[in-house]
Amino acid sequence: MNKSYYLAPLQADTDTESVAKSLAQLLGNSPIHQVFKEGLPSPEEWILKSEQSAQQVIDTFSNAGDVLYDGTYSATSASLDITEVHAHAAAHLLAPMILLIDASGMDEEAAINASRIMALTASRHGGTPAGTILINATFTPSVGLEHAPVATVSGSKVDAADLENLRPILQNPPRVAIPPLAYQGMLTERAKAAPRTIVLPESEDDRVLQAAAQILKLSAAKIILLGEEGEVAARAQKLKLDLSGAKVVSLSDESLIERYGQRLSELRSDKGVTPEKARELLKDSAYFGTMMIECGDADGMVSGACHTTANTIRPALQIIKTKPEVSTVSGAFLMLFSDHADLYADCAVSINPDCNQLADIAASSAKTAAQFGIDPKVALISYSTGDSGSGETVTKVAEAVKLVKENHPELAVDGPLQFDAAIDRKVAATKRPDSPVAGQASVFVFNHLDVGNCVYKAVQRTAGAVAVGPILQGLNKPVNDLSRGALVADIVNTIIITAIQAQE
Structure with missing residues (x-):
């Protein structure tokens, strides 16, 4: 499991040396890399030339192994949101973020609010906040933070013992969003x-x-x-x-x-x-x-x-x-969102699959998803969730789900599911509370090419997802x-x- 982390200071010119060394020690003496050193994109470039900056950092650190990335930076334009920059950089480095805030002159409420705002901003821009360090703090927080554990230090110098509160999160890194x-x-x-x-x-x-x-x-x-x-x-x-x-x-x-x-x-x-x-x-x-x-x-x-x-x-x-166990060739798309990847099928080949073909497509799609690092939770999409509606396609989907469960009992599969019930946990809790898939689907199987092709293109154009494919399945x-x-x-x-x- 990757154990790289990104140290994200809120204020410019923060002395991060002792903090970085202590974190690296807790991580097993990981090497420390400066993210904004000479030759790499400046914070301004991450906003003005975001894709080029991301590609340069990926190319530079793609084989770095387990690393502590130090995001220390010098003064920037007052209009630049440094937390957004940190979030973009950390996301492309696949590293959870340790937020660093100099609490000089802050009381407890101000410091906690600063940490919460920083964490929310980072999350909105694809970062994964994992912990917070408050230096120069004149208090010990009486309340916790929803997003992460907090380590407080009374001075600006930090040693490993000061960061004990962060040890659990450092030993078990959270799953990061992958842009x-x-x-x-x-x-x-x-x-x-x-x-x-x-x-x-x-x-x-x-x-x-x-x-x-x-x-x-x-x-x-x-x-x-x-x-x-x-x-x-x-x-x-x-x-x-x-x-x-x-x-x-x-x-x-x-x-x-x-x-x-x-x-x-x-x-x-x-x-x-x-x-x-x-x-x-x-x-x-x-x-x-x-x-x-x-x-x-x-x-x-x-x-x-x-x-x-x-x-x-x-x-x-x-x-x-086709492969011996497959009778239907289908076309799937990897849908790359800012924080995760899903798989949609069939969006390219089979116009109106019957229940057997639909079951085939679902099984093939689960294998494709796993092949590309997606934990397959397979939702067969319909205009009805469960038995709330009826009709030819609803029956077809229900029969296909039954076949998948019989032939591939190891798969997490459910249907018929409406799209909102497949992706939204709150909707799923109401419409399909006992489903192993509803609210957390990662593989979406559509019952007609009209639906699949339209949905993937609509999501691509309106949600800004990158569609990779079609990937032909079953050959x-x-x-x-x-x-x-x-x-x-x-x-x-x-x-x-x-x-x-x-x-x-």
């Missing part, structure tokens, strides 16, 4: 740990080439581009991209056509695919890329930037096929589809997701 950029960074590190080979069939699209260059720079995957080497090189030069680490494979490579064609005709002979027909199919880059996976030359494929979903999925269904090997409107960042994320799937 989207940090979550994506974690996924990148997972992909880098065991790089897989991903084939990209659409080298004619500049976005694909740009994404490939970024992946190679990150060392997140090995890349195969389907196309002609001269054409790819010329386009890369014009775009000023370094694609020297990519392998370019021609669709006209006769040795591969012979090998892939023979295997394809064997696999599809019962469908009338002769070697000649197979060679014809291999002119389609999606078939060619899928055969690379089938023949062990690639571990996964990402396509769809300039082709339809059907064009991407059809070869995969015909050649790679024996990973093939993932892109929207034809995909941004370069979307393609990068999908390649990383595919590389992680290929590690399983």
Whole structure:
């Protein structure tokens, strides 16, 4: 378990040296890193250039291990809310916050109120307050704080014994909220740990080439581009991209056509695919890329930037096929919020699944969620919670839930649930008080593509969530589809997701 912490002083130029050393000692002599030292973003930059600042800090400290981050800072603009800055920095460092307040001139009420306001502000901006240290305090608090334990010190110098009240929280760190950029960074590190080979069939699209260059720079995957080497090189030069680490494979490579064609005709002979027909199919880059996976030359494929979903999925269904325990391929999205990640399905493939297919989608979605670090609590969504309503889709959802419970008794699953009952604990307490899922769902399974697709896009646009996907679920090997409107960042994320799937 990560035991990094972030020391967040409220006042500028606070002498944090003895506080930081004492905290580090209690944490097992963790190294101390200054967050605002020269070369790293200043507090002002965290407001003016927030995403660039977050990325720089993530890149700098991604392999730091268990660390105490010291957020000491010099005087800043009077209009800058330093607690907001601390919260952003701590969140992207995945570190709970130890709030530090110089209580000089404060009575007990003022100091406690300052701590409460600081904790509330930090929480609203994605931070996770875990404890408070009051230095230069002339009192011992007679009341506790809702958010954290408090350590009070009469002077400005602190030793480990002064922080005994914080020991429980230091030994058992609270779970921190993970912002989207940090979550994506974690996924990148997972992909880098065991790089897989991903084939990209659409080298004619500049976005694909740009994404490939970024992946190679990150060392997140090995890349195969389907196309002609001269054409790819010329386009890369014009775009000023370094694609020297990519392998370019021609669709006209006769040795591969012979090998892939023979295997394809064997696999599809019962469908009338002769070697000649197979060679014809291999002119389609999606078939060619899928055969690379089938023949062990690639571990996964990402396509769809300039082709339809059907064009991407059809070869995969015909050649790679579904896992033995799965009969339904579905499309899920990782929804990255400011403080957590959820999974929504099916939002891309299955239009109107029956109860068996819906149960399949729910089970696949739980596995996908777990694969990407989400504790799966599966809610099957309907316009009714429990037996409060009736209708065809309500019955379908109820039957699907029954099937999931029978076939996967280890899963936390419930439905039908209305969306509010699935996510809101107060609503759940009224509508579904005994549910293991209601009020705390992390996997949302929709009973119709109309619903799933509309909900994920509505949440993406109105709640500011980052939608990563679609992730195709249920195939024996990973093939993932892109929207034809995909941004370069979307393609990068999908390649990383595919590389992680290929590690399983």
